[in-house]
Amino acid sequence: MGFIYNIGIALAGFGLKTTSLFNEKIKKGVVGRQKTYSTLQKNLKPSDKTLWFHCASLGEYEQGLPVFKALRNRYKEHKIILSFFSPSGYDIRKNSPIANVVVYLPLDTKKNANRFLDLLNPELTVFVKYDIWPNFLNELKRRQLRAILISAAFRENQSFFKFYGKQVREALFAFQHIFTQNDHSKKLLQSINYNNVTVSGDTRFDRVSSQLEQDNTLKFIETFKQNRLCVVAGSTWPEDEILLINFINSEDSKGVKFIIAPHNIKSNQIKNIQEKLTVESVLFSEKDNKNLEIAEVFIIDTIGILSKIYSYAHIAHVGGAVGTTGLHNTLEPAVFGVPIIIGTHHSKFPEAQDMIDKGGMFSISNQKEFDAILNELIQNDQKRFLAGNNNLKYIETNKGAVTKILKYLNL
Known part of the structure; x- marks a missing residue:
C-alpha cells in the first residue's frame, strides 16, 4: 500500500485520539478499537472455522442482514465475526444474534491487517456497500482468502475512478466478486477493468420486505x-x-x-x-x-x-x-x-x-x-x-x- 495512504491513516489515528478528548462518540470508537484484539483472542481458537462480515455502520448492517442470516444458517459450525467502524453500528448491534463475536475494525494499517487476519483466517469475508480498506483487502488477497462486496454503489467522483486513485483502486481487486446495486456501478467497475461483477440490486429491498x-x-x-x-x-x-x-x-x-x-x-x-x-x-x-x-x-x-x-x-x-x-x-x-x-x-x-x-x-x-x-x-x-x-x-x-x-x- 502506498506510503502517502499509510501516512494518512497514521495521521487519522492521531486525529481520532485527539478529537476523542472532546467527542463522546469518537471516544467510544477509539476505546472500542483498543479492545478488539483481546476480544478476538478471548473468543477464538486457532482451530475455529470463521466467516467475517464487515459493515461501516448500522445502515450497512441492516443492508447485509438477509445475506448474513442465510450464511449463519448454512455455516452453523463456523464462528462469525462481525466488525463495525462506527460506534452507531457497534453500540446497537454488539449483541447481534447472527454473530459470535462483534468488534470494532482496527485502523487500516499493515500491522493491524496482519494481526487481525492472523486471528480470524476467514473462509469467506463479506463487505457491505463501501468502507473499502486497502491494507485489509490487500492482505486478504495476498493470503488468497475469499472476499465479496455486496450492495455496492459507485459514483464517478470517487477516487477509484480518478487518475490519482491507483492505490485504492487496486484494493477492489481483492474481491472475488462484486454485487452492485445498479448498471451504472457495474459500468464504472468495468471502466477500470474489474469484470467479476453482477448487478444484483440492493439487499435493502429484501431486508425491509422481511x-x-x-x-x-x-x-x-x-x-x-x-x-x-x-x-x-x-x-x-x-x-x-x-x-x-x-x-x-x-x-x-x-x-x-x-x-x-x-x-x-x-x-x-x-x-x-x-x-x-x-x-x-x-x-x-x-x-x-x-x-x-x-x-x-x-x-x-x-x-x-x-x-x-x-x-x-x-x-x-x-x-x-x-x-x-x-x-x-x-x-x-x-x-x-x-x-x-x-x-x-x-x-x-x-x-x-x-x-x-x-x-x-x-x-x-x-x-x-x-x-x-x-x-x-x-x-x-x-x-x-x-x-x-x-x-x-x-x-x-x-x-x-x-x-x-x-x-x-x-x-
Whole structure:
C-alpha cells in the first residue's frame, strides 16, 4: 500500500485520539478499537472455522442482514465475526444474534491487517456497500482468502475512478466478486477493468420486505393512535422538526395524530421539541404513567422500534434531506404502502428519486411546500392510497438481490 495512504491513516489515528478528548462518540470508537484484539483472542481458537462480515455502520448492517442470516444458517459450525467502524453500528448491534463475536475494525494499517487476519483466517469475508480498506483487502488477497462486496454503489467522483486513485483502486481487486446495486456501478467497475461483477440490486429491498413477515404490533401505539389518521416522522433532525412543529401547532393538524422519532434522542433535544409544541405531547419513556389517548404527539425517545412504528403510519416524513446530514431509510416506511415526504438533499439516494418519479414520494424545500403536500395527503384519501401503493409496488419490483448473491455462493 502506498506510503502517502499509510501516512494518512497514521495521521487519522492521531486525529481520532485527539478529537476523542472532546467527542463522546469518537471516544467510544477509539476505546472500542483498543479492545478488539483481546476480544478476538478471548473468543477464538486457532482451530475455529470463521466467516467475517464487515459493515461501516448500522445502515450497512441492516443492508447485509438477509445475506448474513442465510450464511449463519448454512455455516452453523463456523464462528462469525462481525466488525463495525462506527460506534452507531457497534453500540446497537454488539449483541447481534447472527454473530459470535462483534468488534470494532482496527485502523487500516499493515500491522493491524496482519494481526487481525492472523486471528480470524476467514473462509469467506463479506463487505457491505463501501468502507473499502486497502491494507485489509490487500492482505486478504495476498493470503488468497475469499472476499465479496455486496450492495455496492459507485459514483464517478470517487477516487477509484480518478487518475490519482491507483492505490485504492487496486484494493477492489481483492474481491472475488462484486454485487452492485445498479448498471451504472457495474459500468464504472468495468471502466477500470474489474469484470467479476453482477448487478444484483440492493439487499435493502429484501431486508425491509422481511419486516412484513414479522409481528409489528405495538399496543402503546394503538392506544395513542386510536382510529385517527397518523403521521410518522422518522429519524428527524432539527431542520425537519421545525417544519413538523409549525404544522402541528397550526389549525391544519386538527384531528391528526403525530409520532416523532428524532435521530438525536438526547434529553435536551427532546425537551426542545416538547417546549415548542402547543399541543399535548407524551414521551415513550413516560408512556406507562401518562394517558396516551389524549396526547396529540408521541415523541419516541428510544431506538430500535421505528420500523414497527411505520406500520401504523398513514403518511411518513423521513428526516435527513431537509438539511445536509444525509437522507435516512425511506424503504422502511415504503414497504408498508405509505406515501413519504422528504427534503431536497437526496442526490446520493437513487431509491428516493425512483419513488419520486413513480409518484410515491414528495420532495419539499420549505415550510409552504411541506404544509401543502401534507395537507393534500391528509385530505385526499385517494391520492394518499395511490402514492403509498406506488411505494409498495416499487419495493416488490426490486426484491431479489439476496437470491442472486446466495446463488453465486452456492447456497
